[in-house]
Amino acid sequence: MATAVSGAPKRSRSSRLELIGGQILAFVGAALFAGVIGGIIIVLYGENPLFVYATVLNYATARPEDIAQVAENATPLIFSGLAVAVAFKAGMFNIGVEGQYIIGMLTAAIAALYLDRLPGVLLVPAVVLSAVLGAAAWAAIPAILKVKTGAHEVVTTIMMNGIAISLVAWAILNPLKSTGEQSVDLRTNLFPGKALMPSLAEPLGLPSSVHLTLLFPIALLACALVWFFLYRTRLGYEVRAVGSSSGSAEAGGISIGAAQIKVFLISGVLAGFVGLNHLLGDKGYLGNNYEVGLGFAGIAVAFLGRNHPVGIALSALLIGVLIRGEDGIALSTELPTEVLIILQGVLILSVVVAYELVRRTVARRQLREEAVVEAAAPAEA
């Protein structure tokens, strides 16, 4: 009887490899498919698709600073992808990463402007902490509303996004408005230099136009921490159980509401990092032209990365390549840069379909092999 079990782990490990291999294959296949569709559009514009794709690749990888640029692009996307993914693991859709990071930028700006007496070693962490707390607080509201009143988080977070945008607009128009006279843009005063995120451009010998900061390695670290959280901690286990089968989780003594609130706060903490590279690595002030849409992009990144930390890092880098490629297209071709946005869209759709196909195939095979195992040794009491 025990023979059915012993020796089995090795085989099931190979089936897990099979699943991962299948997913990589699915990704490549989907990417090729997206490339063909994109190619057709490019041909319709009268350009050579191969040249366009080569341009994108060239702009993204030719020089060290191009690669650094890709990493810079990927930094906020990794955080927002992780923020979406952890909530998703608990069966929740955090559409509010957008609003949460915007609030995070606001609270970070307040800390950077008003805690300027702190030395740099303390000020930067204080600014980051302030961003994280602001974003998490913003996430807490829909989480509590969901658990206490049943208000759906998709609806409430969308509302919270609108409020966040208006709140920041009000703040930079009123209490935080720049005191300098020549400023054309509506914005806060410049942050003190010691409040800015340490740049990696100089240590790596890259031009200062590259805004690669310490946040990129922190983002990679965050991937590792999120993985550990999901797969090695009790809360992560409970969160995944709630996400896959809330009824069974509940019967296993897990408080669904508590798990959901906790994971939404973690999602908010991650969202707090999303705007920081833009704020502390690039601009050095909070203006009304701040970068928007990073939270929504996170949904796409999480999707592409199958909500897995490693997948998220990879898909954020891929999107980073495409963003960098937009510059190349604008400079070297007559194409509108929207072509790459279409390409992203097609890629996401085809990847989602391809993953699902692989998942079903592997599941079917597993089921089949399981049936063989059972048939090999008929049940006996």
Added chain:
Amino acid sequence: MTATEVTTPAAPEDGAPLVVFEAVTKRFPGIVANDSVDLTLEAGEIHALIGENGAGKSTLMRVLYGMYPPDGGRILVKGQEVKVSSPRVAISLGIGMVHQHFVLVDRFTVTENIILGAEGGPVLDVGDAEHKIAELAESYGFAIDPHRRIEELSVGQQQRVEILKALYRGVDLLILDEPTAVLTPSEAGELFDNLRKLRGDGKTIVFISHKLDEVLEIADRITVLRRGRVVGATRPQESSKNKLAEMMVGRPVLFQLDKPEVQVGEPVLKVEEVGLGNHLNGVSLEVRAGEILGVAGVEGNGQRELAETLIGLRTPDSGRFSLAGEDVTGLSVARLRKLGVGFVPEDRHHRGLVLDMTLWENSVLGRQSETEYSSRGGVLAIRKIKELASRLVEAFDVRARGITVPAATLSGGNQQKLILARELDDEPVLLIAHQPTRGLDVGAIEFVWRQLLDQKAAGRSVLLISAELDEIYELSDRILTIYEGRISGEYPSDAPPEEVGVGMTGGRAEAGAGATVTEL
């Protein structure tokens, strides 16, 4: 009451049987669900198709009903080879099927449900349809009001609506998939009367079941399937329950397990006047150490709510319950589990297992906070958990390719074994077992029953909630009946089933036409 005595108007002129399966094969990935099955259905007979779960009974009939295309062989209807590509085609050939789970729209009336999909044009002539349905119901003695909404009907009546749905479409052959699974003994009796009337009218009935007593009572001919093959065909008068069981399982089956003699001890669970919305209405009961208390009842009479209240998933509106003398009303699931309550849910997919998660992850569900399985800092002790999983899998003979496969890949029986293994591993003082053998085959049922009896033999308690009277009788030391959220009777374990059946219907012999039964 043999098939031969029936001559029917439905019989075709050339005398060919109604339906013939010739070497019909149906494969699912890796499984041969039907392996070259030959089967003949004669017009005007009640033909029972029996076999364990997964034997291929339902699959074979779904092939006939056009739900699955066969991979090999052919089907002849009235001597003509046919290709049944969809249920619509099946109905046009005079073949109807009533599924185990009804497909009725709750808010529609009986008439609306029956004509759904057979409206016959963009403008409904409800009056005409109603008239036709009333006539049809009358002619077969179905007590059904065509104006009633489905949600107002009892399960037995809903089943009649399903049968009428098929008859309304003019079928000659009616396939019933496990029709008595949801009925009380008296409702089942009524169903049998109806089926005999249908047969008298020349209809042919295929009766899929694994309840052998019923099959022996109602069938003209019996075909036994095992692992997708026909392993025998017989008639009731030539067979017996034990013979049929042996054909089904492939080995002799004990129907009588030895109940261990156990000195019954102090009350372990004491439930006093527990009320919960419309579901539970002052339920009181007591389970003592070394005792299995059986709660019998037709599904949907508050059993789920009772089980879920006692494990802490629901908080009662009134009343209290205590565990070993300590009031535990309103405690959380986690607290109750810590106090030694185990739970085998009726729905293992939605209350028992997280199907996407691996076996090892599932085997610690409910115990993940124990210091053995996670540190105080909240980090899982993966090695310990995997050891636990290996132990459970081995002790309960869970057949799987390893502990790292998702629980979804296990068969129902193995999933249930995993749940039992998990719930019994830390020796709960009280096990709440709700429909613990639902959907399991004979071999697995025997295994589960033995485990419950072992629990009792060890001096621990079991609250067994089940709609299967067989199971209740097999295991219980005392029997309660539950009806509309109330305990409607208490019986010794040797009370005649008819008496318990009365309790299951609220104290009246007849289930009545869905009307609420008067107070006891």
